[in-house]
Amino acid sequence: MSARQRDRLKIPFKNCRGGICAPQGFLAAAERAGLKKAGLDLAIIFSDAPASAAACFTLNQCAAAPVQLCRRHLKEGSGKARAILINSGCANAGTGLQGVRDARSTVNAVAQTLNIPLTSVLVCSTGVIGLRLQAQRIIAALPACARRLSRKEGARAARAILTTDTVLKVESLAFKMGGRAVRIGGIAKGAGMIHPDLATMLAFITTDASIAPARLQEHLNWCVERSFNCITVDGDTSTNDTVIALANGASGIDVGKDTGMGRHGDTGTLTASPRRRVTASSATNLQKDLSLYFSASPRRRVTASAYPELFRAALLEICQRLARKIAWDGEGSTHHLEIEVTGAKSFRQARNVGRSIGRSNLVKTAIYGHDPNWGRVLSAVGASGERIVQSRIRLSVNQRVVAEQGVLKNIADSVFDPIWRKKRIHIAVDLGLGEHRAVCWSCDLSHEYVDINASYRT
C-alpha cells in the first residue's frame, strides 16, 4: 500500500525509523565471522526483556538444522525468547545431526555471552545448502558482536543477513493506542529459492506491543498467509524459510485481548459492513475494512476493543512490505509483477491462481522479453489446479483489458510499449466466481537469473 493510499484510507500507521530496533527494548548487532567471502555475515537481535515469540517455518520436509533447533526452543521456552542469532553464507541444511550439534554450539555461546537461558535463543542460517557450518568462526566473532549491541545497529543487522539480495529489506511502523506509541519493525532477506509454503525465507519482526505467544502466533500465521506466502521468485521452496516475531510488551499496550477476531476466519474480511465496497488497490480486504472503521472518525482515539485489529493490520502491513521487497528483489529481475486476483470463491483459490501466474517461467520470460504474450497468463490460470470457468475470466494488464470472457483480444503489440517502460507490471485477473481476492508478487525471469544460479557456489 503506498503512502498516498494509506492516507486516503486513513489507517493511522506512520512510517518510523529504526527497523527492528524501532520498538522499545530491542537491540541489534552485526559482525563479520568469515562465512561469506566478504562483508558482514553474523547478526544478533536482542530483547531487553523476555518477549513473546511466534514463528513460521518452511514446510520443506528437508528442514535445515537451525529450523529444527528453533522449533525445539520455542516449545521448551514456552513461547518466550530473548535473542535471535542469524548467519548468512551457510544454510546449515542437509547436514544431519552434525548440523544440529553445530547450531547448538553457536546458540550455547550466545546464551553464555548474553547471560540468558539456552532455550531463549533462536537461530537462523541462510546460504549454501550442504556445507558444514563453521561454528567456531561464529563463536569467535560473538564477543565482538555482543559488544556492538545497540538500537542503532538495525541497518547493519539487516545487511548481515543478505546473500544474493541487492537491496536492504527494512520496515518499521508506529501507531498510537491509548495515547501511547506502539511500534513494529522488521527485516528480511531473500531473492532466490523463493516459493514459500506456509512460511518463508528469513524475516524478523519486533514489536513493543504486549501479547501472549499463542495470540501472536495466530496473528503471524494469518499475516504470513497473506504476505510471504503470496510471493514467488522461482518456484523453489527453501529448506530454511523462517519468519520470527518477537513482542516484548515494552510499550505497555496490550493488543492480545480477544475481540472475536475469529469471525474474520480464513477470508480476511470483517463481518459484513454495509459500506464495504471492493476497490482495486493492493490493500487487503482487512485493511479496507479497517479504513472504513477508522475513517468514520479519523481523529478519534482508537478504543481498546480495536487494538487487536489495528495491531494485526500493522503486522500485515509490515509482512506485506517485506514480502514484496523480497519478490521484487528477485534474482536478476528487471520488472516487478503484482498479480491481483479477484472474483474468487475463497482467498486460497485467489492466491493459488496468483501464485500459478507468478511462478510461470513462460509468463516471466515473456515479460522479461517485452512480449505481450498474454495467452500464457490465461494458461497459467487454467493450470493453477483450481476449478475455474474459462468463459468468465477477465484479464487486464496495467488497467488495459486484454481478455474478456476467457477470450484474448486482438491488440497491436505497440499498445503495450508504454507498459514495458514501467518497472511495475500489474496483472489483474477476475475469475467471476465469487467475492474473494488476493494479491501476489513476483518478478520476471532474465538471463541474469540463469547467470546467478548457474554459479551460485563458485
Added chain:
Amino acid sequence: MSARQRDRLKIPFKNCRGGICAPQGFLAAAERAGLKKAGLDLAIIFSDAPASAAACFTLNQCAAAPVQLCRRHLKEGSGKARAILINSGCANAGTGLQGVRDARSTVNAVAQTLNIPLTSVLVCSTGVIGLRLQAQRIIAALPACARRLSRKEGARAARAILTTDTVLKVESLAFKMGGRAVRIGGIAKGAGMIHPDLATMLAFITTDASIAPARLQEHLNWCVERSFNCITVDGDTSTNDTVIALANGASGIDVGKDTGMGRHGDTGTLTASPRRRVTASSATNLQKDLSLYFSASPRRRVTASAYPELFRAALLEICQRLARKIAWDGEGSTHHLEIEVTGAKSFRQARNVGRSIGRSNLVKTAIYGHDPNWGRVLSAVGASGERIVQSRIRLSVNQRVVAEQGVLKNIADSVFDPIWRKKRIHIAVDLGLGEHRAVCWSCDLSHEYVDINASYRT
C-alpha cells in the same frame, strides 16, 4: 530402455520403420497452410478403417478449442475415429466460442474431403495462444494435403506438427503375437510449456492391434501416467496437451481380452513373483516383470493370455520414448536429466518427488552451470509436497553417492568434471520408505531458454 537393456531383458519388441504409418492401414500427409512463418504446418493421420480411439487431454482448465471439440467427437463417435487433423503455428486457445467454430469448420472440411463422418475426425492445434485460427488457410490447403496421403508421409507429418522443437520425435515398434506382426507407431511434439498434468503436449500413436476403445483408453491412461506425466521442461501445463491413440485392428490380433490386468493396479507391478528383483535401469516395474515372464522361455511363442500385457508394455515403451524425446528436446537444453526415484511408498509419491526435482529452476540452472550444488536436489525432494523422512534419503549422481541419510557429502568439485562432460545426467534418489519407483525426465535451464521464451511470438 536402451536396446542393450531390452535385449538383456528379452522383451520381444523390435524397432521398425514407419512411425505412425508402421501399423497396417494407417496413412499420413503433411502440407504448408501458411500458419507458421515457414515450413510445414498441417498434418493428417488417416485410418483405412474405423479405429478404436483413446485420448488424454490437458487438465488445464483453460482447455483450447480443439481439445473441447475432440472430447465431444470421441463421445459422439462412440470412441471410434478415422482421421486426426493437426496444425502448428496457432494453438487456437483463449479463443472462446469463435475458436470452437473455427476448429469445427476445419474438421468439417476434412470430413467432406475424405468422405468420412464428422465425428470420426479429431483435431489438435499447437502454437501461439490467443491468436484466432486462420481456418480458411487450412481449408484451402486440405485438398492438396489429402492427395498426399500415403504410408510414406509419416516423417513429414512428424515435422509438420513441430514448433520450437529441434528434433523429430518418431518411434515405432513391432512384435509377434500368434505368429503375426503387430505394430505400434507414434509421433510427438513439444519442447516448452511442458509440465503435463494427466495428459500432455501433442502425441499421436497408431497400432494395428485390435482392441475396444474402453480398453485402449485404460491402457493409455496407465501409460501416460508413466511417460508423458513424468516429464517437465518448465513447469508450465499447456492449454493444448493431447495424446491420441488409434487402434484399427488391421493385424487381426485382439489384445483386448481381460486377463485380470486390474490386479496391477496403480503401482505398475504385476502380482508378486518370487523372482522379482529391483535393478537400476529406466525400465518400469511392469517391463521388468514382463522380462521375467518372457525370459523364462525367450523363444516361446507368446500365448494369447499374455497379449494384453505385452501390448501394454509396448504402448508404454512408445510413450516413454516419445516423452523422453520431448523432455530432452527441452527449449535451450544442454543436458538431459533422468531422475530415478526408488524406495517410495507409492508410484505417485516417487513421481511427485521426481517431478519436483525436474521442475526446480535451481537444480536446472546448477546443472547448466556445471555447479555440483546437490543441496538443491535435496531441497527439491523436501519441497515436493510428499511426506518423506530426511534422514533416510540417499542421493547419487551418475552412480556417485553424494548424500546419505539425508546428509550431503563433502566431495571436491573436480570429482564431477567427468560427469559434466556427459550429455546425460542421471540423478538417483532413494527415499528409503517403500518399494515403489518412478523415472522422470527433464533438462537444464539455460540462457537460450530465456532467449526463446522472451520473444516467442516475435
